[in-house]
Amino acid sequence: MAEQLIIERFTFPELEEMNTFIIASMPLGEAMIIDAGGFDERMVEFIGMRNLVIKYLLLTNTHNDNIAAFDSIIENCEDIIIYCGEKNEGPETKIPDEGDNIYLGNLKGTILKVPGNSPKGMVFYLAGHLFTGNCLYAGSIGDTTSEHNYKLLLKSLYQVMDIYESNTVIHPAQGPNSTLELERMFNRFLNEFKL
Secondary structure (H helix, E strand, O other), X not given: OOOXXXXXXXXXXXXXXXXXXXXXXXXXXXXXXXXXXXXXXXXXXXXXXXXXXXXXXXEOOOOHHHOOOHHHHHHHOOOOEEEXXXXXXXXXXXXXXXXXXXXXXXXXXXXXXXXXXXXXXXXXXXXOEEEEEOOEEOOEEOOOOOHHHHHHHHHHHHHHHHHOOOOOEEEEOXXXXXEHHHHHHHOHHHHHOOO
């Protein structure tokens, strides 16, 4: 049986519609949680029904709403390896370099640094899917605290978008999915300011 990527989004309305993702390589069942906005019985049930082994937790940034369920995930997922752009309190955190790879089964994912919204922000690409955290949303981009950070975020996003195909699906930490093609065409923030 061919290896297949499954993606499940869990939205937490009480946390400004935060999305937490479980992605897995099937039929092997190796899985990753992306962002820790929430962790509840829906996720526990999803993991159990598919016999998933959660190997990794990837935090695209450490904003409070992205790490609200960090402790719950750590308590419920044994031997989980944490990837984040900066040190976190608690278990050891791996701080990846630009272009580092993470494997789910034989599927190779890539971490890219995208500062601007968060100094150590990052995105994760795997098999035609780009998990953008708070950097890029459907029709918008992440908040910034200065003109410098705004330009830095846009520059970082342009660099990422130049790497991947237009049909790459983006999965942001808030709101619906989109594609790079739609964002190139209709995201006014990406189009009003070209570097």
